[in-house]
Every structure is written in C-alpha cells, then in structure tokens.
Amino acid sequence: MQERECGESAAPLYLRVRDQLASKIEEGSLAPNTRLPSERILAEEYGTTRVTARLALAQLEREGRLFRSNRRGWFVSPPRLIYKPAHDYSFSDYVTAQGRVLETETLDVTPMETSPWLAAKTGLSVGDPIVLLRRRRQIDGRPVLVENIYLNPERLPNIATYDFNRSLWKLLREKYDVELRQKRIEMYPTALVEPQASDIGVTVGTAGLYVTRCSRDAEGRFVELDEEFWLHDALSIQVDVD
Amino acid sequence: MQERECGESAAPLYLRVRDQLASKIEEGSLAPNTRLPSERILAEEYGTTRVTARLALAQLEREGRLFRSNRRGWFVSPPRLIYKPAHDYSFSDYVTAQGRVLETETLDVTPMETSPWLAAKTGLSVGDPIVLLRRRRQIDGRPVLVENIYLNPERLPNIATYDFNRSLWKLLREKYDVELRQKRIEMYPTALVEPQASDIGVTVGTAGLYVTRCSRDAEGRFVELDEEFWLHDALSIQVDVD
Structure with missing residues (x-):
C-alpha cells in the first residue's frame, strides 16, 4: 500500500497526493460539492498511477474531506x-439556521414489546408496548442520517398514527404538551452496519458517528429514546462551557 | 468482498461471522482485553476461510469492538x-475515577510563531510567540491519544520549562493561577494522518475522533488551544441537559 520512489521524500506517494489535494480544499480552490476530475486525469495531473490516486482519494474520504457519489465520482x-x-432546539431549526435543506422520510413504524436492552435504557418493563419509528434524513439532498426512535405509547397515545416526516420535537410539544427534560446524550465514532448502511446508501464498514439520546418529560416519565447513525463526515459537535 | 454461499441467507458470510462474534462480546462471554484465537482457528470454528474471518475481524475493528495489537493478534x-x-474536570481525574490508569508522555516542546490559522483560532497576532507541546497519552498501557497543545507564553511565562508528564490543567492552576473559562469544545470523527498515526502506532487512515478546545482565563485572555487526536474506539462522549 505504501509506494515509494527512489530519492524522493520518505512519505508514501499517495500521502503526498493527499496533501496537495487537502491544501486545495483548505484554501478553497476546490470548493464544497465540486466534482473532482476522474481518477485517470488526477493520476496524470500528479504524475502518478490510478492506484496511487485512488489511495489518496480514499484517505481523504476517511478524513471526511471528499465523498463518493454512486457512479458520479468524487466530490468535495x-x-x-x-x-x-x-x-x-429542534434539529430542523438547526439545519435551516445554517442555510441547509433538511428532508425527513419515515422508513417504517413498528409497534413492539420492550426488550431487556430497551428496559435498561428507558425504565419501562420488559414486555411493555413501545413503538419503533425509523427515519432517514437528508441534508441538501444527501442522506446523512438514519435514526431509530423508540416512543412510549403510554405517554403518547395514538403516536403511531401521526405524520413523522417533520419535526418530532414539535409534534410532541403540539399534540402531547411534552416538555422534554433530563436528556442524556451519548456519542461515539463507529462503523455503519446493516440496515443503516443500506438505508444511507453506503457500504457496510463506512465510518459513522453513533448518537443516542434519552428524553423524559417534566415529571420524569420516559418519552423517547433516539439512536442516530450518522455518516462520519456530516457533522461537527460543539459544546460551550462557561 | 462479499462472499455468499448458495441457498444461505442474503447477508454476506463475513457479516454473519461478525454477528456471532458481536453477540459474544455483548453477552460478555468474550470479555474486554481477551485475546481472540488466531484467524486460522476462528476460520475453522466458524466453518469458513481465513479471508472471511479477517473481513469479520476488520469490520468489528471499525466498529470499535476489537483492536489489533502489533504482532500479538486481536483483542476485545x-x-x-x-x-x-x-x-x-482534570482529564487525569476522569480516567482515575473510572478505574483506569493514565500515562502521559511529552513528545516535544517547540517554541514557534503564530501562523494565520493559529491567529484565527486564538486571537493572537500572526508572528506572536506561541509554544507547541505535543503529548501522547496511554490508558491502561494502550496509546489512545496524541495532542497538540498551543500555549500562550505571554500569559504563561517560562511555560516551556515545566514537566508536562502530568495534568496540564493542574499545572496552569498551581503555577499561573489560571481559572480556565470560555471553553469552546468541538469534535468530529475523522481518520488519523501523520504524524499522529505513527505516534499512536496505527496505520494512516485508521478511524479517529478529533477534539479541539480553546481556553481563556477569567479576563478572556487566550491561554491554550488543544487539538486531540483520539483512536476511534477509546472514548464515548456524554452531555447531560436539564
């Protein structure tokens, strides 16, 4: 994997191609959403092979600087x-405030029973009814997130009958007068597996970020448990501490 | 990459091996830090090839459930x-409170000039003196983190003369009476590049988490900018919201 040419620097050739492309992205001469030239043309431009060009592109993909779009090539x-x-805040408001376009699509809504894992997370009892809502979200037309949302039908009667292709947070407030409290958010990097990888349209093993959040109402009753599976390059998390 | 056998389920074989190993890890029958059998023995155990066994192991590595130790094999x-x-809190206190052992090692301390990138981040002027401290941290004997810490020598006179193989936070408090304020923390998944990959002892492109934090003192003066490069499987971030 680490090609070298005699008399050249010790860095593998693909990392030098990577450095040059990364500089162009940082300086802005390769702007966001720009389509890169084909691997063949990049190889010619950098005086290298297509194999080396592809290694450089794959490294930049892992860093979150480039992404691949099915059959359409590489993009910044x-x-x-x-x-x-x-x-x-409502997540939809976040996205809109940053000048981006959010689309939310319900994949399926499944009434089920609380499993031991869910019982430990939510405080419900094993066997209690719970509703699993799966949604996919796109930002600017690119699928970046699939989420499993477990809802408490005892606190949210008839929840399965609503339209979920919108802000869930607003739905809970408007229809159920829920003020979400006591939220614990946890997140870590991981790799996407099925069914999330297929739902997002990437291969199994693509780097991701797992975000989970458990919300209760003002009385401490369990309302919803959210598990988000993000594409690794789609977001940056900020926390301000005073 | 996706082997299939006729008449079997649609999931590639390596994902079925992955699922079985993942279950053993979740149930605890494969405990943390357990060394796995060799790829050859795993392949026999699951009635498959070494190539398939290796694909399953690599997938679990990307998910953060297994790690590889140089020449010693695969571990949970x-x-x-x-x-x-x-x-x-002091990071050292965190680690100790979780029953883990932290080791901190100074890689180098370099007085330098503020670059345009650093000026934008810190509020210093381009060309101002700044000190770059690079450290590696191990948890329970495993290198999991390399950090670049940019220190303001105007606020921290003679900072380059201290021992950094300890809590920087405590050093700043004891020697400079610094109360860190106005911290902004930002983090996102990325892939490790050089020199961090070599410093941690993994290959370029290994999944990581980038964490950056800018700290000022109670008067708003820039104290330190920290860039942390974490191995992807080493930490989980928690935020509580009331």
Missing part, C-alpha cells in the same frame, strides 16, 4: 453541520 | 472511556 464534502447537543 | 476492546466535555 460540504461543511459539517454544526450540532450543539447541550442546546434544546 | 476495553470499555470506552466516558468523557463529559461540559464538566470542567
């Missing part, structure tokens, strides 16, 4: 969406 | 360290 990643988990 | 990842960035 758009800026990461800034997410401030300590602020209690 | 220890629990992720829990990090609460909204709490203003």
Whole structure:
C-alpha cells in the first residue's frame, strides 16, 4: 500500500497526493460539492498511477474531506453541520439556521414489546408496548442520517398514527404538551452496519458517528429514546462551557 | 468482498461471522482485553476461510469492538472511556475515577510563531510567540491519544520549562493561577494522518475522533488551544441537559 520512489521524500506517494489535494480544499480552490476530475486525469495531473490516486482519494474520504457519489465520482464534502447537543432546539431549526435543506422520510413504524436492552435504557418493563419509528434524513439532498426512535405509547397515545416526516420535537410539544427534560446524550465514532448502511446508501464498514439520546418529560416519565447513525463526515459537535 | 454461499441467507458470510462474534462480546462471554484465537482457528470454528474471518475481524475493528495489537493478534476492546466535555474536570481525574490508569508522555516542546490559522483560532497576532507541546497519552498501557497543545507564553511565562508528564490543567492552576473559562469544545470523527498515526502506532487512515478546545482565563485572555487526536474506539462522549 505504501509506494515509494527512489530519492524522493520518505512519505508514501499517495500521502503526498493527499496533501496537495487537502491544501486545495483548505484554501478553497476546490470548493464544497465540486466534482473532482476522474481518477485517470488526477493520476496524470500528479504524475502518478490510478492506484496511487485512488489511495489518496480514499484517505481523504476517511478524513471526511471528499465523498463518493454512486457512479458520479468524487466530490468535495460540504461543511459539517454544526450540532450543539447541550442546546434544546429542534434539529430542523438547526439545519435551516445554517442555510441547509433538511428532508425527513419515515422508513417504517413498528409497534413492539420492550426488550431487556430497551428496559435498561428507558425504565419501562420488559414486555411493555413501545413503538419503533425509523427515519432517514437528508441534508441538501444527501442522506446523512438514519435514526431509530423508540416512543412510549403510554405517554403518547395514538403516536403511531401521526405524520413523522417533520419535526418530532414539535409534534410532541403540539399534540402531547411534552416538555422534554433530563436528556442524556451519548456519542461515539463507529462503523455503519446493516440496515443503516443500506438505508444511507453506503457500504457496510463506512465510518459513522453513533448518537443516542434519552428524553423524559417534566415529571420524569420516559418519552423517547433516539439512536442516530450518522455518516462520519456530516457533522461537527460543539459544546460551550462557561 | 462479499462472499455468499448458495441457498444461505442474503447477508454476506463475513457479516454473519461478525454477528456471532458481536453477540459474544455483548453477552460478555468474550470479555474486554481477551485475546481472540488466531484467524486460522476462528476460520475453522466458524466453518469458513481465513479471508472471511479477517473481513469479520476488520469490520468489528471499525466498529470499535476489537483492536489489533502489533504482532500479538486481536483483542476485545476495553470499555470506552466516558468523557463529559461540559464538566470542567482534570482529564487525569476522569480516567482515575473510572478505574483506569493514565500515562502521559511529552513528545516535544517547540517554541514557534503564530501562523494565520493559529491567529484565527486564538486571537493572537500572526508572528506572536506561541509554544507547541505535543503529548501522547496511554490508558491502561494502550496509546489512545496524541495532542497538540498551543500555549500562550505571554500569559504563561517560562511555560516551556515545566514537566508536562502530568495534568496540564493542574499545572496552569498551581503555577499561573489560571481559572480556565470560555471553553469552546468541538469534535468530529475523522481518520488519523501523520504524524499522529505513527505516534499512536496505527496505520494512516485508521478511524479517529478529533477534539479541539480553546481556553481563556477569567479576563478572556487566550491561554491554550488543544487539538486531540483520539483512536476511534477509546472514548464515548456524554452531555447531560436539564
């Protein structure tokens, strides 16, 4: 994987191609959403092979600077969406405030029973009814997120009958008068597996960020448990401490 | 990459091996830091090839459930360290409170001039003196983090003369009476590049988490800018919202 040419610097050739492309992205001469030339043309431009060009592109993809679009080639990643988990805003409002376009699509809504894992997370009892809502979200037309939302039908009667292709946070406030409290948010990098990888349209093993959040109402009753599976390059998390 | 056998389920074989190993890890029958059998023995155990076994192991590595140790084979990842960035604790205290052992090693200390990038981040002027401290941190003997710390020598006279193989936060408090304020923390998944990959002892492109934090004193003067490059499987970030 680490090609070298005699008498040249010790850095593998693909990392030098990577450095040059990364500089162009940082300086802005390769702007967000720009389509890169083909691997063949890039290889010619940098005086190298297609294999080396592809290694450089794959490295920049892992860093979140480039992304691949099915059969359409390589593109410069758009800026990461800034997410401030300590602020209690609707996610849709966040996206809009950053000049981006959010689309939300319901994949399925499944009434089920609380499993031991869910019981430990939510405080419900094993076997209690719970509703699983799966949604996909796109930012500027690119699928970046799939989420599993477990809803408490005892606190949210008839929840399965609503339209979820909108802000869930606003739905809960308007229809159920829920003030979400006591939120604990946890997140870590991971790799996407099925069904999330297919739902987002990437291969299994693509780097991701897992974000989970458990919300209760003002009385401490369990309302919803959210598990978000993000594409690794789609967001940046900010926390301000005073 | 996706092997299939006739008449079997649609999931590629390596994902089925992955699922079985993941279950053993979740149930605890494969405990943290357990060394896995060799790829050859795993392949026999699951009735598959070494190539398929290796694909399953690599997928679990990307998910942060297994890690590879140079020439010693595959191990079950220890629990992720829990990090609460909204709490203003010393990082060393965090690690100790979770029953883990932290080692801090200074890689180098370099007086330099503020670059345009640093000026934008810190509020210093281009060309102002600044000190770059690079450290590596190990948790339970495993290198998980390399950090670039940019220190303001005007606020911290003679800072380059101290021992940094300890808590920087405590050093700043004891020697300079600094109360850190106005911290902005930002983090996103990325892939490790050089020199961080070599410093941690992993290959370029290994998944990581980038965490950056800018701290000022009670008067708003720039004290330090920290850039942390974490191994992807080493930590989990928690934020509580009331």
